[in-house]
Amino acid sequence: MVLNFEMEKLESELKRLKPKRVLVQLPEGIKQNAFEIKRKIEGMGIEAVFSGETCWGGCSISTQEAKDVGADLLVHFGHAQFIKSDFPILYIEVKDELDLKKILKKSLSFIKKYDTIGLSHSVQHKHDIDSVVKFYENAGKKIIISVKKGYAAYSGHVIGCEFGGLKSIADKVDAFVILGNNFHSMGACLAVEKPVILLDVYNDKVRSMEGVRDKIIRQRIVAIDKFKTASKVGVIIEAKPGQKFGSPSFVVDKLKKEGKEVILITMNELSPDKLMNFYDVDAFVELACPRIAIDDFARYSKPLITMKEALVAIGEKSMDDFLKEGVV
Ligand code: SF4
Structure with a gap:
């Protein structure tokens, strides 16, 4: 590379x-x-x-x-x-400059039963997109590039917390191909109910994300259920300007109305070590990067949930709507 x-x-x-x-x-x-x-x-x-x-x-x-x-x-x-x-x-x-010919050829067996493919890429691969589209079109596939939405800077651009562009084309495609890494493809399979195939260009592997969505959703349901029984809750806000996923005062008010005692905690970066010292807090809501709670589930000993999940826990949003909208 x-x-x-x-x-x-x-x-x-x-x-x-x-x-x-x-x-x-x-x-x-x-x-x-x-x-x-x-x-x-x-x-x-x-x-x-x-x-x-x-x-x-x-x-x-x-x-x-x-x-x-x-x-x-x-x-x-x-x-x-x-x-x-x-x-x-x-x-x-x-830009990651890589020869993608081998991995693209390998991916054909993973997408053979799909006619229309939604395509997204991490920003390091923007320059590859025209050749990737051409390759798949030559192989008889119809390609739809995900739309520029929310935090995405370009059409086709996928970020770990922004899948609006994929959701908006999900009805038109049979499957998604993500050019990037596991972080993006895992988020994609949590956001859209379509098969997701990862072109893992860093490990030269093609991977179907089948089964990942169900496993993570089960973990999220466990975290939400445990959170419901918490009486003392920490609401974490991160200092990073781009990591403001939800209004602290809104969440605090809602949790208080549910009878929970709430403490607001600010951090530059969330980590299990930092949370561990808050011994008497039963569970946490993090308004920072939503992928921390999801991807690092196993690293936190106490329930740690996102803003969206907090709304489910306090009954503001149904579990069905949460799953339909996409976990990320
Ligand atoms: S909030 Fe998380 S997923 Fe979104 S850009 Fe930042 S680190 Fe990536």
């Missing part, structure tokens, strides 16, 4: 924006390239400070950190724009 950091775009945008000092944010897998990026930026006479905080998605924009270190621009690598910000941000989308 060759990572293309769009250095030309970085250079031309820095020339245009003329910052004096930038804070650079790199996703975890790219932090190893910090020196290469530093040399490029500092070679232009611009001071670079690198954020050591985790950067899982376009939601993790460290604007406060940028202000704290006196930067006049935030350079965010690896993700597309997620939310608007009043602090200047330059997004540099990293």
